[in-house]
Amino acid sequence: MRGFGAFLERRGYEFRVDRFALFQNIYRPGAVEHLDLDEGRRLYDDFFRTGCGEIEPAPGAVDALRRLGRRAEILILSNAPAEAERLRAAWLKRHGLPEALILNVGPKGPVTAALVAQTTARSAFVDDLLPNLDSVAEHAPQTATFQHVADERLRPLAPRSDRHPRIDDWAELAAAIESAISQRRVG
Numbered sequence: 001m002r003g004f005g006a007f008l009e010r011r012g013y014e015f016r017v018d019r020f021a022l023f024q025n026i027y028r029p030g031a032v033e034h035l036d037l038d039e040g041r042r043l044y045d046d047f048f049r050t051g052c053g054e055i056e057p058a059p060g061a062v063d064a065l066r067r068l069g070r071r072a073e074i075l076i077l078s079n080a081p082a083e084a085e086r087l088r089a090a091w092l093k094r095h096g097l098p099e100a101l102i103l104n105v106g107p108k109g110p111v112t113a114a115l116v117a118q119t120t121a122r123s124a125f126v127d128d129l130l131p132n133l134d135s136v137a138e139h140a141p142q143t144a145t146f147q148h149v150a151d152e153r154l155r156p157l158a159p160r161s162d163r164h165p166r167i168d169d170w171a172e173l174a175a176a177i178e179s180a181i182s183q184r185r186v187g
Contacts, residue, residue, distance in 0.1 A: 001151040003055030007047045020157040048084035053091045058150035060170030062095050067174050072181055074099040075115060077108055079132075109135030116140045122181040126173065128154075133164045144180035148173055 004022075005015035013035070014027045023040030027033075034040070065074060076099050080088060089101050104111050108127065112135075116123045124144040125136045133145045147166040149158045160166050167173040 001154060003052065004044070004047050007051040008043060011043070013043070017151070017153040017157070020154055020159065045081050045083070048080045048087070050087075052080065052084055053087035055091070057095055058170065061150070062097065064170040064174035065097055065099070068177060069097075069099070071178070072121070073119075076101045077104055077111060077115075078102070079104050079106070079108070107135035108132040109137070109139030112136045112143060113139040116143055122183055124177045124180045126177070128158065130159055130161050130164070133161070137163060144177070146173060146176060 001015075001017070005017075008015045008026060012029065014029055014031075016025050016027055019025060022044065023037045024034045026035045026040045026043065028035065035043075068074060074097075076088075076092065078084070078088065078101065080103055082103055085101065085103055092099055092101060102111065102115075108125070109132075112123075112125055122144070123140070123142070124146065125133070125140070126146045126148050127133050127136075128147060128149045130147065133147055136143055137145050145164045147158075147160065147164045148170075149155045149166070149168055152168075155168055158166075165176065167176055
C-alpha cells in the first residue's frame, strides 16, 4: 500500500487511507470525492506494469517466508495484472525469495484447490481480503486460512471473520502456519 501510495503521489494524486477499499482511497489533490473506480483501476494496472518492483517488503515478511521456505513450498498467488509478472518475480528474487509466482484473476479458491490437489502435504493460505479467504475455504476446505493485513493504516478498517484467524505480525503468522502444516494431510 505504501508503494502504491508513493506511485500515486508521483503522478499527482493523493492516497488517503480512510476505508478498506483500494480504489476509493485515491483522490485528486483537495478533492472531496475519490476518483472514478475505472480510473483507479487504470492507475493500479499502471503501478503493476511499471512501479511494483520498487516497493518495500512488509516488516518481518522476508524473514518469515525464508523460515517457512525451509520446510514448505511457498507459492505467491497474486491478483496482479499479467504485465506485473516480470517486476514481481524480480522483486521476489532481489529479496531472496525465489518462490513461484502465480498470477490470477478473480477468486483465489479454484486455483488454490487445483494447487493443493497436487500434494499430500498440508497447506495454508494467507490473504488480507475475506472474499479470497472464503473462496479458498469453500474450494480447498482442508487448507488452513489466515487473514493478514500488512499495512498498519488499514488494520483498523479491515473487516474480520471468525472463520479465518487474523494475525498481522509476520513472526506470529509464520509460527501459526508452521503449526497448521506440521501434520500430514489425510486423503
